[in-house]
């Protein structure tokens with residue numbers, strides 16, 4: 001292990017990291033930076049048997065993954081879900097193609113040797129980006145210039161899912177040039193639950209590649225990356241359709257100039273393009289041919305970000321624009337065509353200034369960020385608009401409405417740290433932060449099951465008059481550190497005015513159509529007042545040279561204060577215990593997960609209570625020879641059949657009951673072989 005000192009956003013951050021040559025990462029990765037609590041977790045592609053790194057993400061305290069399909073995980077952090085919690089890649093965002101988060105942000109994470117999940121816990125400073133209501137999640141791939149050229153090969157097979165994962169990466173590193181190429185392939189047949197029954201729509205297939213380069217010059221550095229990922233036929237049992245394909249490409253190019261007076265100027269160009277088809281008949285049974293639906297969507301995003309940093313100040317400007325289209329057709333009916341998003345555009349401009357001051361006992365940072373979000377949408381159409389009065393009204397209402405919208409707001413964030421004694425730090429964050437609506441919350445004009453990944457089974461309708469969300473947040477915590485024991489405890493409270501959630505629609509035409517099509521009363525995106533609060537405790541104890549114990553506990557609540565109800569799909573209380581034992585060439589990890597039952601449910605979103613569960617995983621790594629590691633794992637050792645509270649609701653049927661939560665993986669044996677040379 002080595003300590004690297006990084007210069008991030010005007011604050012000095014100590015990051016404990018291991019080069020990813022072996023699979024033996026330390027488990028706990030909680031850190032205090034100069035003024036913020038921060039969590040840095042290397043992506044563990046060898047020990048994590050989930051296709052989308054859910055095991056790694058779930059084990060970060062405060063994070064949970066809501067699953068609508070095996071490769072369609074929607075991140076939740078401290079009760080904020082989906083569009084409420086932006087996920088960045090190297091500091092900038094990507095636009096997903098689908099309005100239902102089938103290509104959710106975390107589905108774009110590709111494991112390279114240097115991929116890390118970075119979270120500003122508490123109230124993220126403005127340098128973490130605009131439209132982060134509280135915390136921010138950033139998936140980074142920092143180049144390790146001190147490393148050496150190498151090739152990494154990894155293969156894993158898991159028995160009962162017949163899943164395969166293959167990954168290869170080559171890094172070429174000289175003093176001033178870095179080149180890396182990574183490719184991966186993963187596929188799985190239907191997997192089985194704890195009762196050995198087939199899990200509905202649990203198959204997937206993905207592959208992709210990434211190239212990364214770095215070039216050091218006398219007083220500057222170029223960095224670039226390009227990623228393409230293709231998702232083939234993959235199930236999403238919690239949604240009305242499955243994935244036919246998702247083709248996702250992104251590119252980033254940045255230049256950092258070491259400016260005079262110890263300053264740094266950085267410029268980044270970034271963009272992505274995703275195309276995606278989904279349907280309700282290729283991969284699942286359908287009752288009648290006229291009910292066939294094919295939804296073709298695309299999205300693209302371009303942006304530029306520039307910043308100037310010195311020891312105490314950081315200032316910057318960012319602009320990005322994204323565009324979306326969506327067309328629903330029926331392959332058995334030539335006329336059938338619902339244009340549900342037509343050239344929707346969402347553009348954002350923000351500026352930020354951030355100040356940090358540090359002395360031997362305390363640190364303080366303060367930031368301001370004015371942001372403007374603009375959206376517009378072109379006219380829509382429906383094949384029935386000539387002969388159905390209600391549809392004609394909705395098309396006409398939307399097409400004649402003023403669809404050019406804008407929101408302005410200013411974020412204010414203060415972070416404070418005080419050293420109480422040599423082992424104990426106190427952190428306090430306060431923030432007033434904002435977020436404009438997602439395009440799906442504004443421009444859905446026809447009642448459809450478009451929920452931005454909530455997948456609650458309801459039909460939704462947009463609201464052109466939505467206000468932006470305003471979060472007033474505080475977060476405070478203590479960090480106790482000795483050579484053998486680290487304890488961190490945090491509590492948080494966010495009062496969010498105009499929080500956007502679905503409330504029963506009062507539009508008669510919409511309600512009638514929704515009842516006619518699917519016998520459901522739709523929800524309309526609405527502003528309500530909400531509150532999120534909770535706590536987290538992280539503990540790491542070095543029992544001996546060879547043994548380490550980690551405990552992570554989290555509790556979160558989300559309340560709609562307007563009608564005193566619970567927010568939807570909030571993670572229940574969780575406790576992780578990880579006991580790691582090193583013995584000669586072996587490392588054993590025993591992981592115990594305890595999840596409480598969840599009775600705090602949202603009836604409006606058809607949510608039902610869930611029971612708690614306990615699951616044990618055992619993963620052993622054997623260092624067979626230099627560079628050669630073998631990982632043998634048994635996940636869910638006692639073959640517990642359980643449904644996680646955040647699992648999607650089965651809308652397909654199959655061996656598992658319809659309208660109930662999808663089961664988790666049953667007992668799963670896996671073997672992985674990694675070779676680095």
Ligand SMILES: [Cu+2]
Nearest residue numbers: 098100102278
């Ligand atoms: Cu989709």
